[in-house]
Amino acid sequence: MSEIAGSRFTGAQPRAAVALASMWTYLGVLPFFAFIIAFLIFPATNLFAGAFQDAKGHFTLVNIQELFSPYILKAYRTSLEVSLITSVSGGVLGFFVAYAITMGAAPRWVRNMLLTFSGLAANFGGVPLAFAFIATMGRTGFVTAILKSICYTAADASKVCPLDPYEAGFNLYGTVGLAVTYTYFQFPLMVLVITPAIEGLKREWREAAENLGATPWQYWRHIGFPVLLPSILGAMLLLFGSAFGAYATAQALTGGSILLVTIVIGQQIRGDVLGNTNLGYALALGMVVVMAVCIAFYTLLERRSSRWLKR
Amino acid sequence: MAFLEISGVTKLFGQGAGAAVDDFSLSIERGEFISFLGPSGCGKTTTLRVVAGFEQPTSGSVHINGVDVSSVAANRRNIGMVFQSYALFPNMTVAENVGFGLRVAAQPATVVQARVAEMLELIRLPDYGRRYPHQLSGGQQQRVALARALAVQPQLLLLDEPLSALDAKIRVELRAEIRRIQQELKLTTIYVTHDQEEALSLSDRIVVMNVGRIEQVGTPFEIYNYPRTAFTASFVGHLNLLPVQVTDAATGACMFEGTPLASSQAAPANQNGTARLAIRPEELVLSGAGGNRLTGRVLSVNFLGNVVRLRVRVGAVELSVDLFNERKLVLPAVDAQVELSFPAHACWLME
Numbered sequence: 001m002s003e004i005a006g007s008r009f010t011g012a013q014p015r016a017a018v019a020l021a022s023m024w025t026y027l028g029v030l031p032f033f034a035f036i037i038a039f040l041i042f043p044a045t046n047l048f049a050g051a052f053q054d055a056k057g058h059f060t061l062v063n064i065q066e067l068f069s070p071y072i073l074k075a076y077r078t079s080l081e082v083s084l085i086t087s088v089s090g091g092v093l094g095f096f097v098a099y100a101i102t103m104g105a106a107p108r109w110v111r112n113m114l115l116t117f118s119g120l121a122a123n124f125g126g127v128p129l130a131f132a133f134i135a136t137m138g139r140t141g142f143v144t145a146i147l148k149s150i151c152y153t154a155a156d157a158s159k160v161c162p163l164d165p166y167e168a169g170f171n172l173y174g175t176v177g178l179a180v181t182y183t184y185f186q187f188p189l190m191v192l193v194i195t196p197a198i199e200g201l202k203r204e205w206r207e208a209a210e211n212l213g214a215t216p217w218q219y220w221r222h223i224g225f226p227v228l229l230p231s232i233l234g235a236m237l238l239l240f241g242s243a244f245g246a247y248a249t250a251q252a253l254t255g256g257s258i259l260l261v262t263i264v265i266g267q268q269i270r271g272d273v274l275g276n277t278n279l280g281y282a283l284a285l286g287m288v289v290v291m292a293v294c295i296a297f298y299t300l301l302e303r304r305s306s307r308w309l310k311r
Numbered sequence: 312m313a314f315l316e317i318s319g320v321t322k323l324f325g326q327g328a329g330a331a332v333d334d335f336s337l338s339i340e341r342g343e344f345i346s347f348l349g350p351s352g353c354g355k356t357t358t359l360r361v362v363a364g365f366e367q368p369t370s371g372s373v374h375i376n377g378v379d380v381s382s383v384a385a386n387r388r389n390i391g392m393v394f395q396s397y398a399l400f401p402n403m404t405v406a407e408n409v410g411f412g413l414r415v416a417a418q419p420a421t422v423v424q425a426r427v428a429e430m431l432e433l434i435r436l437p438d439y440g441r442r443y444p445h446q447l448s449g450g451q452q453q454r455v456a457l458a459r460a461l462a463v464q465p466q467l468l469l470l471d472e473p474l475s476a477l478d479a480k481i482r483v484e485l486r487a488e489i490r491r492i493q494q495e496l497k498l499t500t501i502y503v504t505h506d507q508e509e510a511l512s513l514s515d516r517i518v519v520m521n522v523g524r525i526e527q528v529g530t531p532f533e534i535y536n537y538p539r540t541a542f543t544a545s546f547v548g549h550l551n552l553l554p555v556q557v558t559d560a561a562t563g564a565c566m567f568e569g570t571p572l573a574s575s576q577a578a579p580a581n582q583n584g585t586a587r588l589a590i591r592p593e594e595l596v597l598s599g600a601g602g603n604r605l606t607g608r609v610l611s612v613n614f615l616g617n618v619v620r621l622r623v624r625v626g627a628v629e630l631s632v633d634l635f636n637e638r639k640l641v642l643p644a645v646d647a648q649v650e651l652s653f654p655a656h657a658c659w660l661m662e
Contacts (some may be wrong), residue, residue: 025474129443134475138453150449178361178594191389202396203400204394204396205398205400207363207385207394207398208392208398208400208456209400209411210365210384210385210386210392210461211363211385211386211390211391211392211460212386212411212412212415212433212459212460212463213386213387213412213415213416213463214386214411214412214415215386218415222398222400222401222403222411222415223403226402227400278446281472306402307443308401308402308403308404308444308445309401
């Protein structure tokens with residue numbers, strides 16, 4: 001009885017009141033959509049359109065054509081290299097650190113300290129990070145200075161300083177230095193993202209495997225790693241994206257002497273006479289395409305590696 | 312020496328904490344089905360994990376088939392284990408799960424395949440080999456876990472509360488299945504549970520545990536009918552306790568609120584005249600003729616199907632009375648005066 005009465009009551013409600021009620025529901029997310037439209041959809045459409053226009057606004061494919069010039073192709077290659085190297089190095093390092101703090105016998109406070117540090121370091125990028133590295137590992141950085149000062153006199157009376165990093169070929173202002181600097185925020189990011197996944201491995205899985213005669217290595221090969229693989233892939237993609245889009249760190253560290261795509265874009269849209277804003281748009285479009293390819297590739301891998309999750 | 316010999320096993324977790332397992336010794340014969348029964352935290356699971364090799368005992372040893380396995384790693388003990396949470400590998404199909412132990416032992420694929428098929432037949436899920444664990448119900452998952460543990464032909468099977476996560480109907484069904492398979496394979500089995508019904512219905516012998524110690528070891532019949540400690544008596548089955556004055560410690564005669572009662576055993580020593588008279592609800596009958604008699608008032612009548620449970624107030628205590636249901640049974644009304652009787656051999660005195 002009460003059910004019938006209830007439905008009659010809602011039926012009697014005016015349509016307008018219902019519409020108003022549902023509008024109230026959406027009011028809360030209105031700022032979000034406004035934000036998305038103003039700062040994502042609008043610029044993205046603009047960027048896409050701009051990539052196919054010349055300075056006067058006429059349709060052209062010249063910008064796209066220019067992406068395949070050696071200068072720009074090299075920038076893409078450098079960007080991809082740095083991103084790939086640091087997402088793998090940061091990913092592997094981060095994975096083992098996360099593994100150590102979850103599976104190892106380290107006390108709780110070490111774990112908490114490491115996670116707090118990771119939260120901090122993962123967001124410590126840009127100019128401050130670049131200067132921090134210049135101050136420590138730069139040509140006159142204090143770590144460099146310490147390493148430089150460790151010398152001995154060789155048999156032929158010449159002075160040998162075996163630990164001088166710059167003598168050994170290290171250069172903070174080159175690709176290697178960039179990779180080292182990026183790894184500083186890459187690996188804590190990996191720790192943050194992968195720790196919950198490692199915690200999700202059930203103790204019983206390891207024990208059941210052990211019980212069935214598996215060695216720890218066999219457990220990891222057949223269960224631990226396959227179960228974690230989708231999460232690892234996802235985390236590394238995130239790392240790749242964060243390195244691929246980084247600009248300020250590289251700019252501050254190398255003063256623009258390393259050509260990354262982001263730096264080339266910066267040169268084009270800075271607004272001086274040498275710049276070509278529309279080429280900048282095309283470059284950005286190229287980055288979008290690279291990321292889209294990465295995500296497609298990831299989706300494919302993820303689907304294959306987590307067949308067991310699909311219903 | 313028995314097939315499985317657990318001698319003086321003690322397990323301490325950290326300094327200062329009480330012993331999780333305290334001087335546990337037990338001999339288990341080949342093919343026996345043993346249950347560890349007790350409340351949570353009584354040490355039953357820890358003892359099982361010591362046998363499995365997941366925990367190192369602080370002292371004591373475990374011998375299987377005459378071999379001291381105390382320092383043998385868990386993955387070399389050849390013991391099958393079934394976990395409460397099933398613990399199936401989520402990234403493997405049912406067949407891959409069942410065949411895992413054989414594959415890591417580098418058995419040829421044909422052998423693995425044949426054994427997997429045989430195991431799936433045993434657990435009556437022959438067509439489920441290609442499914443993933445998440446596509447199975449809890450009961451099916453646990454049966455697969457059982458098959459996985461049995462596939463490697465373990466010398467010992469350990470089950471850690473395997474049915475606790477399942478609903479009542481499946482639990483009873485799977486219980487019978489486990490017993491059938493165990494008897495078919497004549498497999499020495501240890502079954503950990505806090506469910507007395509499971510322990511009573513499955514086991515050859517039950518080990519009742521409390522705070523890390525063995526309270527009593529015996530057949531289900533012995534444990535239920537002749538509990539040796541107050542803990543066992545109250546943990547296994549329902550028990551009525553009457554505070555009594557012991558009038559003759561040697562014969563077990565006593566007095567409850569002015570009514571003389573006879574019991575079967577001598578009263579426990581070190582008593583200053585008071586004790587508790589224990590009696591199971593099903594031993595009490597309404598207005599019977601023989602033995603001890605008590606008069607009380609019916610507080611409630613609960614119809615449970617095969618039995619009817621009455622709550623009866625006798626003096627200062629409330630007693631449970633279980634009557635077997637039958638169609639000609641006439642149930643007393645609430646507030647009615649009833650006469651309860653029980654024979655002397657049905658009750659015993661406890662501290």
